[in-house]
Amino acid sequence: xxxxxxxxxxxxxxxxxxxxxxxxxxxxxxxxxxxxxxxxxxxxxxxxxxxxxxxxxxxxxxxxxxxxxxxxxxxxxxxxxxxxxxxxxxxxxxxxxxxxxxxxxxxxxxxxxxxxxxxxxxxx
Numbered sequence: 001x002x003x004x005x006x007x008x009x010x011x012x013x014x015x016x017x018x019x020x021x022x023x024x025x026x027x028x029x030x031x032x033x034x035x036x037x038x039x040x041x042x043x044x045x046x047x048x049x050x051x052x053x054x055x056x057x058x059x060x061x062x063x064x065x066x067x068x069x070x071x072x073x074x075x076x077x078x079x080x081x082x083x084x085x086x087x088x089x090x091x092x093x094x095x096x097x098x099x100x101x102x103x104x105x106x107x108x109x110x111x112x113x114x115x116x117x118x119x120x121x122x123x124x
Contacts, residue, residue, distance in 0.1 A: 009118030014069035020081040022096030030074035050104040093117040
């Protein structure tokens with residue numbers, strides 16, 4: 001099975017940047033659809049971004065479009081989320097998800113594997 005571990009979260013001021021990483025082990029994820037989701041207190045898990053195996057198909061939630069960039073380095077078995085111009089409303093636990101048999105997905109239920117999350121806090 002695949003294990004996913006997120007890292008890179010922390011506390012940042014409004015307008016700052018963070019780079020999250022999702023490192024996979026147990027299996028190669030080079031052919032997996034991967035995605036980032038987030039969950040704020042009192043809310044469900046929200047779609048952030050998704051990327052297919054080649055990086056040729058990328059989609060973002062409207063709330064993060066033009067500020068966040070998802071990418072992957074299949075040689076390192078890692079997916080990244082570069083977050084710029086952060087806002088307080090970006091504060092959440094960020095989760096990495098993955099699955100086979102699908103190019104990409106913005107639906108939480110489509111993902112088979114999940115990391116345990118990394119906290120991102122943006123101060124006003």
